[in-house]
Amino acid sequence: MxxxxxxxxxxxxxxQSMVLAFLSTASFAANGPANGTxxxxxxxxxxxxxxxxxVFVLVITGIIFVVxxxxxxxxxxxxxxxxxxxxxxxxxxxxxxxIELAWTIIxxxxxxxxxxxxxxxxxxxxxxxxxxxxxxxxxxxxxxWWEFRYPKLGVVTANELHIPVSDPANSNPxxxxxxxxxxxxxxxxxxxxxxxxxxxxxPNRMWVDPERTGIFLGQCAQYCGVQHAxxxxxxxxxxxxxxxxxxxxxxxxxxxxxxxETGRRVFERNACMNCHAVGGxxxxxxxGPDLTHLMTRAxxxxxxxxxxxxxxxxxxxxxxxxxxGSLMPAMQLNDADLDAVVSYMETxx
Amino acid sequence: MSSDAITxxxxxxxxxxxxxTLHEWVTxxxxxxxxxxYIVYALLFLVVAGVEALIIRVQxxxxxxxxxxxxxxxxxxxxxxxxxxxxxxxxILFGFANYLVPLMVGARDMAFPRLxxxxxxxxxxxxxxxxxxxxxANGLYGAGNAPDVGWWAYAPLTARAFSPGxxxxxxxxxxxxxxxxSIGTAINIIATILCMRCPGMKLNRMPLLAWLNLVMSGMVLxxxxxxxxxxxxxxxxxxxxxxxxxxxxxxxxxLWMHFFWxxxxxxVYVLIIPCFAFLSEIIPVFSRKPIFGYPVMxxxxxxxxxxxxxxWAHHMFTIGMSSYANSFFTITTMAVGVPTGIKIFNWLGTMxxxxxxxxxxxxxxxxxxxxxxxxxxxxxxxxxxxxxxQLSLSYFVVAHFHYTLVGGVVCGVFAAIYxxxxxxxxxxxxxxxxxxxxxxxxxxxxxxxxxxxxxGLLGMxxxxxxxxxxxxxxxxxxxxxxxxxxxxxxxxxxVANLIISYFKGDKAGNDPWDAWTLEWxxxxxxxPYNFASxxxxxxxxxxxxxxxxxxxxxxxx
Numbered sequence: 001m002x003x004x005x006x007x008x009x010x011x012x013x014x015x016q017s018m019v020l021a022f023l024s025t026a027s028f029a030a031n032g033p034a035n036g037t038x039x040x041x042x043x044x045x046x047x048x049x050x051x052x053x054x055v056f057v058l059v060i061t062g063i064i065f066v067v068x069x070x071x072x073x074x075x076x077x078x079x080x081x082x083x084x085x086x087x088x089x090x091x092x093x094x095x096x097x098x099i100e101l102a103w104t105i106i107x108x109x110x111x112x113x114x115x116x117x118x119x120x121x122x123x124x125x126x127x128x129x130x131x132x133x134x135x136x137x138x139x140x141x142x143x144x145w146w147e148f149r150y151p152k153l154g155v156v157t158a159n160e161l162h163i164p165v166s167d168p169a170n171s172n173p174x175x176x177x178x179x180x181x182x183x184x185x186x187x188x189x190x191x192x193x194x195x196x197x198x199x200x201x202x203p204n205r206m207w208v209d210p211e212r213t214g215i216f217l218g219q220c221a222q223y224c225g226v227q228h229a230x231x232x233x234x235x236x237x238x239x240x241x242x243x244x245x246x247x248x249x250x251x252x253x254x255x256x257x258x259x260x261e262t263g264r265r266v267f268e269r270n271a272c273m274n275c276h277a278v279g280g281x282x283x284x285x286x287x288g289p290d291l292t293h294l295m296t297r298a299x300x301x302x303x304x305x306x307x308x309x310x311x312x313x314x315x316x317x318x319x320x321x322x323x324x325g326s327l328m329p330a331m332q333l334n335d336a337d338l339d340a341v342v343s344y345m346e347t348x349x
Numbered sequence: 350m351s352s353d354a355i356t357x358x359x360x361x362x363x364x365x366x367x368x369x370t371l372h373e374w375v376t377x378x379x380x381x382x383x384x385x386x387y388i389v390y391a392l393l394f395l396v397v398a399g400v401e402a403l404i405i406r407v408q409x410x411x412x413x414x415x416x417x418x419x420x421x422x423x424x425x426x427x428x429x430x431x432x433x434x435x436x437x438x439x440x441i442l443f444g445f446a447n448y449l450v451p452l453m454v455g456a457r458d459m460a461f462p463r464l465x466x467x468x469x470x471x472x473x474x475x476x477x478x479x480x481x482x483x484x485x486a487n488g489l490y491g492a493g494n495a496p497d498v499g500w501w502a503y504a505p506l507t508a509r510a511f512s513p514g515x516x517x518x519x520x521x522x523x524x525x526x527x528x529x530x531s532i533g534t535a536i537n538i539i540a541t542i543l544c545m546r547c548p549g550m551k552l553n554r555m556p557l558l559a560w561l562n563l564v565m566s567g568m569v570l571x572x573x574x575x576x577x578x579x580x581x582x583x584x585x586x587x588x589x590x591x592x593x594x595x596x597x598x599x600x601x602x603x604l605w606m607h608f609f610w611x612x613x614x615x616x617v618y619v620l621i622i623p624c625f626a627f628l629s630e631i632i633p634v635f636s637r638k639p640i641f642g643y644p645v646m647x648x649x650x651x652x653x654x655x656x657x658x659x660x661w662a663h664h665m666f667t668i669g670m671s672s673y674a675n676s677f678f679t680i681t682t683m684a685v686g687v688p689t690g691i692k693i694f695n696w697l698g699t700m701x702x703x704x705x706x707x708x709x710x711x712x713x714x715x716x717x718x719x720x721x722x723x724x725x726x727x728x729x730x731x732x733x734x735x736x737x738x739q740l741s742l743s744y745f746v747v748a749h750f751h752y753t754l755v756g757g758v759v760c761g762v763f764a765a766i767y768x769x770x771x772x773x774x775x776x777x778x779x780x781x782x783x784x785x786x787x788x789x790x791x792x793x794x795x796x797x798x799x800x801x802x803x804x805g806l807l808g809m810x811x812x813x814x815x816x817x818x819x820x821x822x823x824x825x826x827x828x829x830x831x832x833x834x835x836x837x838x839x840x841x842x843x844v845a846n847l848i849i850s851y852f853k854g855d856k857a858g859n860d861p862w863d864a865w866t867l868e869w870x871x872x873x874x875x876x877p878y879n880f881a882s883x884x885x886x887x888x889x890x891x892x893x894x895x896x897x898x899x900x901x902x903x904x905x906x
Contacts, residue, residue: 037808037820039739047739054736061726068693068722075700076715079636080707089897090704094905095642103694104687111683114733119676121735126672178669183506184602186667186742190808194738197668200505200596202603204669217820221742221810222667223499225506226419229813325419 035216039190043216043237044166044208045173046125046193053121057114064110125194128173128207135163135174141185141198141220143327144227145289145302155250156277158289159302160234164243166209172240173209183225189218189235197222210237219303226325232303246296253280254292255347263344266337271329278348288328294348301326313342378462379877380447383469385773387444388766390473391437392847396840397480398432401425403837406830412818422814423497424516428479430500431520434616435527436476438754441762442623443472443534446562448773450538452868452875453556455547455884460540468533475527482519496520499812501613502583504594504605509587518587521580528577535569538562547867549886553647554906556866556889557640560647561626564654565619571658572615579608603668610661618657621721621753622650624761625692628714631768632696634864635711636703639890639902642695649688649695656685666734667741675734682732689725693718708862709783713764716791720756724749727802745805751798755836763790763843770847771861775873776854782846790839796832800825865890 035043042048079090139161140147148157163174178187180198187206188195196206210216220231238246264281267273273283279292294300297307304323305311314321317338319328333341374382405425408416417425447465451458459465482495496516498506507517542563546555583605585591592598594605633640640646663682666675696718705711727749731737740746763786770778804822816822860869869892871880888894888902 039806039808050735050739053733054730054739057730057733057736061729065722065726068697069719071697072715072718072722075697075703076705079700079703079705081704088704089637090702092639092900092902093641093698093702094639095645095698099698100642100645100691100695104691107687107690111680111687114729115676115680115683118679118733118735122672122675122679125735125738126675183511184503186810188742188808188810190739194735195667195742196738199602199668201599201601202669218808219810219813223423223503223506223812225511226423226497228423228810229419229815232817 035191035214037190037217041191043212044192044210046206046208047191049121049124050194053117056117060110060114130175130207131171131173133172134207135172136177137161137163137174138177138179139187139198141178141180141182141187141224142287143182143225144220144231144323144325146187146231146233147181147289150247153247153251155247156290157250157293158297159232159299160236160297162236162238162243162246163208163210164240165213165237166211168211171209173207175205175207178204178206184222185220185224185231186222187218187233188221189216189233191216192218192235195221210235213237213239213242227323230302230304230323232299234299234303249296250293252293254278255349256280257347260340260344260347263340263342266333266341267344270331270333270337270341272331272341275328291345291348294345296349309342309346312345313338316341376466378458378466380451380459380462380465381773381875381877381879383465384444384446384448387440387447387469387472390476391441391444392844394432394436394440394476396844398429398437399837399840401429401432403833405429406833408814409816409826410830411827412816412823414815417814419814420497423499423812424495426812427496427499427520431479431496431523432476433754434500434620435524436472436479438620438758439527439531440472440476442565442620442758443468443531445627445762445765445769446538446565446623447534449769449868450541450559450562451545452772452871452879453866454542454545454550454559455867455880455886456541456545457879457883459537460545461537464533465537468530468537471530471533472527475523475525475530478519478526479523482516482523486514486516486519501606501609503609504583504600504602505596507583507587507605508595508597510597518584521583521587525577525580525584528573528580531569531573532577535566535573538566539570542566547883547886553644554886554889557629557643557646558626558866561622561629561650564650565622565626568615568619568622568654568657572612572619575608576612579605579612582608603665606665606668607662610664611658613664614661615657617750617753618653620758621761622653624717624758624765625650627761627765627768628696628717630864630866631710631714631764632699634862635706635708635714636700637706638699638703639865639893640695641698641701643889645691646695649691652688653685656681656688660685660732663732663734663737666737679732679734683729686725686729686732693722693725708767709778709780709787710764710768710862712784712787713760713767716787717757717760717764720752720760720794724752724757727752740805742810743805744809744811745802747811748798748801748805751801756794756798760790763787766847768862769868770850771857772868772873772875774851774854775857776850777857777861778850778854779846782842782849786839786842786846789842790836793832793835793837793839796835797829798832800832801829804829860892863896865892867891870895 040051042051136152138149138151146159148161164172166172178196178198180200185198186195187198192208192210193206196204214237216235216237218233220228268283273285275285275288277284277286277290299305300307300311300315301323316331318330319326377383404417408414408422486494496519498512498517502520505511542559582593586593586595592600594600594602596602629640629646659681660678662670662674662678731740731746731749767778767783804825807821809816809822857873859872867884870884888906890902894901894903
């Protein structure tokens, strides 16, 4: 098992990731073609400002490191004990006020510089005013999934956030209001912005203005319980047209397909509808994700599995098989009901 | 000096029943025996928490690994963190303080010997209480059999809604009980240092170890009290219908964070300052020079003590504080770097122009210097609130604080054990095994914790029991785990060395390192009363004065 995993590509992967990390510390122009979760390939103003600052901090701390290390290595080599001088004690030196002053004042100056550079970025990121046309999204953290509500647009979705790309000439940022329904969580999509926590009773705010379209990955960063690890995040940055089309689609009530009437009845007769909402039907539970347009999402279980019929079936039957500790109960349906309810969900586009 | 007078052989009779020996240890109020018990107890917990870390690393070797369940993983990292901080780090450093402070200030015992014993047993029982959760916390009813709330135990995860059963109660009570023990010991150390010094030992002639432990104890008094208060508030929330932290009823999760970190950050200095103390004794002896800038070292330590009380919210840069609060805690955090840097430069100044002997205690001290330098610099990065918004809660932080606590505290403790083991047992630790221990440990340490920074930079959050493949984290995590096992082998060698040398080590004599402080003036191990006649000192290095009557320190101070 171990040998098989240790293939050449693994070594390439580590080489790449380390080189990437090193390179991107040296130059903040590292733009991988695919979006990953690297804090040194920013694609949005808050992340970019932090990256610029971090390179500055890394350079200064790097210089300190090299100077002190050189002093350490020099004294270890130069002043090591040699054969000849075993019985002779070296000159007993007790201190020097000038030297002490020097290595007090220089660090103070460095600290002041680093502080001013940091304070500038803190202010620019945290105190940015919200322009009138900004998209507003309310993010609600749940054990272990994300709820996204667009109050101005009347859209509710889960786990996969859609936001428009921001034209640099005509900035169109998205402002997120962060809430929690239960424990602490933290919203972290490294290439878009630093993380901000979702704390019950303590609303927070953050913003992003993505520079390019694509899927950006992230996950919950604040320990929130058993399945903290699989509280994954996908942010789809869409072109303005795609975003408008997506919003129109999400604003519709659920598709009413009479061919899956049986499945719908299973859904509404069982406990499913206590927790899940399907727009335009009596199902209006809010404890679990809104399923009105479930099939427009690429994943289920907050990114823990791909959204395929097989995974959906497994998820409904036994969520622990995909995500042990998930708060969704195993529904214990018979095969006919299970097939019917999965067919019903597959029509929720 | 009275060193020659203390050659009275022990009155031990071999056929004495073991029950008597046990009884003597359990009822002892001797600061040396209590110190040894603290150290042994802490080393046991080092092994326990180390095994927990190894299980964690096996689970994280591969993405989507199934070695342990998520529930078990969460308990493991909670127990690992809690054990290492409260039942390994604090006790082992208190153990050394207990053993060394009275000897180094020329006293016969601590100021309050019975309080000393009481504090030790409170701490010891606190550790047992934490691990009793494995059987006592309603695990059989499916409510979880060990705490799983993380060692910060953030609200509202600790509310009964999210943490049924009693696992969180065991966590709370263990910290509450051991917290009283810590406060008792801190009072004792302060009283000993202020009131029990031998004639001639003015405050500015105390060994730096005594000074630094004085500062550390003051910080314990200030930092542990809010933690103890918060534990009581949590118990009130859980059992008496309080709502301090119960967010469902209007309580504040951020309040717990403030309480916890106003303890938690000074705690880091409570752990590292005694290690600074070890270095400040060891580096001069193996460089054959007095400490460079003694008054500045004292001032820098006191300064760290005060400034570190005002930095706690840098653990909370992501919780949505105002930009002014974030800026304030950025400047205070970075300011701590100044006195800490002064200390590093002073140790370098001590080595400069010396005659450096690479014995094992010195090797670990040099490793400490190198690793603590890096830990300090990554600390500056984390202290920059804006940069921290990316680094916080990621594996970068995990790497940073393990650099401080393993690269710093654990290496400092190893240095101290190699240095003072001859005094405590009368026998030298084996130098060859010691060098194997040193090199294996340092190689394993760097493999693990150097590489651990990178998954953090690549977006890997901490406290996840598994992770997605294809994000550049896989191979890094595998190598990190390999390094953990190399460190484990090194620790096994160390334990073997402790045991073998106890029976077969070379006789140490009173002063094997040709050192200068008072503990080396008495026999190894010291008699119960430490000194046959209380010594009188005239300088910071009494034994230097004794060995160099033509050129005593007292002439220059």
